[in-house]
Amino acid sequence: MSNPDHHTKSNGDEPLIVVEDLKTHYPITEGWLRRETGRIRAVDGVSFTINRGEVFGLVGESGCGKSTTAESILRLEEPTAGTVQFDGQAITELTGQALRSFRRRAQLVVQDPNEAFSPRMTIGEAVAEPLRLHGMDDVSRRRRLVEDLLERVGLSGTDADRYPHEFSGGEKQRISIARALILNPDLIVADEPTSALDNRVEADVLSLLDNIRREYGISVLLISHDLDIVRRFCDRLAVMYLGEIVEKGPVDTVLGSPAHPYTRVLLESVPSLDPSDQTLARPLTNTVPDPSDPPKGCRFHPRCPEIIPPEHVTLDRDCWRSVAEFHFTLQMGELPETVTEGNGDAAAVRKAFDLPQPLSDDRAETAIETASNAVADGNTERANSVLKEAFPTVCEREVPPENSVDGKLAKCHLHNEGSDNDLL
């Protein structure tokens, strides 16, 4: 691309972006003195790298911290801790000219192109605006660059004189991409770039992004909750849950043979003929915990269909899953409609959770009997404490390390070195 603002891109093999233990917390305040009473731990210790010219995907349910991660990388949010290196420089230390250069080299494409343009500015003016702001005063030169870029994103040079309302959503997103490209960036952050578009246009816009990164060697951070999009367009990805990355690695291996139970839940179906495997793709509980008070140990443990039983428990997998579902459903306050606390019907409690009577493990049976009686007596607090004491799990007790599993990293106790939990 001929661009006077062109900077020399480093061709080193080192990654373009290195994020280390990044934390971005939002304070929760109270009263007119705005006293801090807590913190939303939107991003809570994430590490990953983005290589030059690659598309890196960040996936996870709404609210898991994807946008906050992106905003922290772009310095739109101030990180609470950790570092982000961009081409070897810590972005939080940039000031003056270096900061301006960074702003030019890292561009954002937002979700909704309908909100990205002023209705009073022509498309040409909008696309040229970053050039003007960065000091290029030569109007005809700006115009040439804009026309060239509009053609590259599949529009015509003469479209520069038209206004945003004359374009469809997909065309507007192409124009947003042209605007992001005009300063010859090294990184484009695309935050759910097609969520406001219909499926047909979505594929066109994503193919455009893909072509552009191939043509210009630009890195793309693609944020999406849609695993199909990530599968088609990304080289590597990170899966986020409650402010943490639970699994990361090449797209083929992470989505082809996910190592983390949460990734399996996101994928929804385990490719297996064994129907009991299907239950492993369904979370134990539905509520995503509050990011200001995340669960101890593994943050996914109250929902994890593959939660590890205590060593002394000898139940088979399905039965243990029923016990765990009872335990955490009660803890999260999600009892099914068929269970009425305090109605004296302990059998209904067992039935609702598919807990056979008696269980094959005596200690487990005693605990389940006591806990279901406590629910039937309306004493869920006692039921909770009985279950907590009877079924201690490493998943609740300890924060899992990042374990390497067949070319991916998974933050899960199932893959701890020396663990035979893979057999579960």
Ligand SMILES: Nc1ncnc2c1ncn2[C@@H]1O[C@H](COP(=O)(O)OP(=O)(O)OP(=O)(O)O)[C@@H](O)[C@H]1O
């Ligand atoms: N400016 C803010 N102030 C306070 N809390 C915030 C702010 N921005 C985000 N949050 C909270 O931080 C958490 C992470 O939000 P974030 O938008 O990063 O998640 P996300 O994965 O991008 O979700 P979505 O897909 O819905 O955009 C959420 O609990 C959200 O409510």
